Amino acid sequence: MADASPPLHPDIAPLAFLLGTWRGAGKGDYPTIEDFEYGEEVRFWHVGKPFLAYAQRTWDPNERRPLHAETGYWRLPGGGDRVELVLAHPSGVVEIEEGSLAGTRIELTTTTVATTTAAKSVSALRRLLDVDGDGLRYELDMAAVGVPMTHHLQASLRREPDA
Amino acid sequence: MADASPPLHPDIAPLAFLLGTWRGAGKGDYPTIEDFEYGEEVRFWHVGKPFLAYAQRTWDPNERRPLHAETGYWRLPGGGDRVELVLAHPSGVVEIEEGSLAGTRIELTTTTVATTTAAKSVSALRRLLDVDGDGLRYELDMAAVGVPMTHHLQASLRREPDA
Numbered sequence: 001m002a003d004a005s006p007p008l009h010p011d012i013a014p015l016a017f018l019l020g021t022w023r024g025a026g027k028g029d030y031p032t033i034e035d036f037e038y039g040e041e042v043r044f045w046h047v048g049k050p051f052l053a054y055a056q057r058t059w060d061p062n063e064r065r066p067l068h069a070e071t072g073y074w075r076l077p078g079g080g081d082r083v084e085l086v087l088a089h090p091s092g093v094v095e096i097e098e099g100s101l102a103g104t105r106i107e108l109t110t111t112t113v114a115t116t117t118a119a120k121s122v123s124a125l126r127r128l129l130d131v132d133g134d135g136l137r138y139e140l141d142m143a144a145v146g147v148p149m150t151h152h153l154q155a156s157l158r159r160e161p162d163a
Numbered sequence: 164m165a166d167a168s169p170p171l172h173p174d175i176a177p178l179a180f181l182l183g184t185w186r187g188a189g190k191g192d193y194p195t196i197e198d199f200e201y202g203e204e205v206r207f208w209h210v211g212k213p214f215l216a217y218a219q220r221t222w223d224p225n226e227r228r229p230l231h232a233e234t235g236y237w238r239l240p241g242g243g244d245r246v247e248l249v250l251a252h253p254s255g256v257v258e259i260e261e262g263s264l265a266g267t268r269i270e271l272t273t274t275t276v277a278t279t280t281a282a283k284s285v286s287a288l289r290r291l292l293d294v295d296g297d298g299l300r301y302e303l304d305m306a307a308v309g310v311p312m313t314h315h316l317q318a319s320l321r322r323e324p325d326a
């Protein structure tokens with residue numbers, strides 16, 4: 001097994017404010033669907049290399065059934081202010097988002113999206129993520145099914161105390 | 164939290180032989196680098212939806228430092244024999260692999276690869292994965308840095324007993 005707690009790679013030190021497990025709730029809307037609410041868990045961790053590993057999942061707050069999930073890696077090449085996010089989605093989509101870091105605020109926009117042969121959905125996303133201490137808020141806009149970039153999700157999460 | 168052990172979605176029932184945590188060792192070679200050995204952990208799990216979640220990591224068996232990692236989702240659309248794998252790599256690469264399932268043997272080839280602005284490496288992969296009971300063997304060929312599709316990795320993993 002790899003060392004469980006190596007030092008953070010200096011390239012991603014400016015992203016240290018993301019580390020940990022975050023849980024909370026969000027609300028979704030879109031012109032083509034009914035409004036909905038969801039529970040969410042987001043985890044950021046590192047292994048001493050120049051990236052943060054990332055896994056996210058949401059669930060229906062009433063029935064507990066899983067809704068969305070995504071997983072991938074966050075990069076900050078050269079320790080600068082340009083953020084790169086590589087993502088896989090279980091709908092058969094891979095996606096790259098790029099954008100900027102300013103303090104503890106990150107803005108990202110889809111730059112590449114590709115799908116498997118059987119995948120149906122293709123969308124482009126825009127994310128605004130803002131951390132204040134142990135609080136994380138994000139907003140996500142989506143362009144999909146012929147609808148231009150439109151507000152889709154917003155959520156407020158709290159960082160879990162260290163286990 | 165989502166239900167921890169929902170029933171397996173029927174579309175991915177033919178992939179149930181992958182479920183669990185696998186650990187073992189592998190060997191790597193390539194025309195442009197020195198031969199190397201690695202330790203590896205692979206996890207496949209599900210949440211009741213039509214995909215398997217997947218996370219993999221390798222490490223240097225001597226120094227314990229992490230080497231490669233990848234994460235994503237395995238799909239078997241309609242429960243047929245066509246396998247789709249969507250992957251994110253921490254090198255700033257997203258990749259789609261597609262191929263076929265025959266019994267407990269899976270062959271996959273890269274169909275799409277895309278990189279972030281700062282990413283350097285682009286490669287295409289071919290995987291052959293074979294499960295026999297609690298043993299998993301794979302071979303991986305790679306085309307990269309001007310070298311055509313060439314043998315790169317082979318490993319033997321064992322499924323861990325249920326926790």
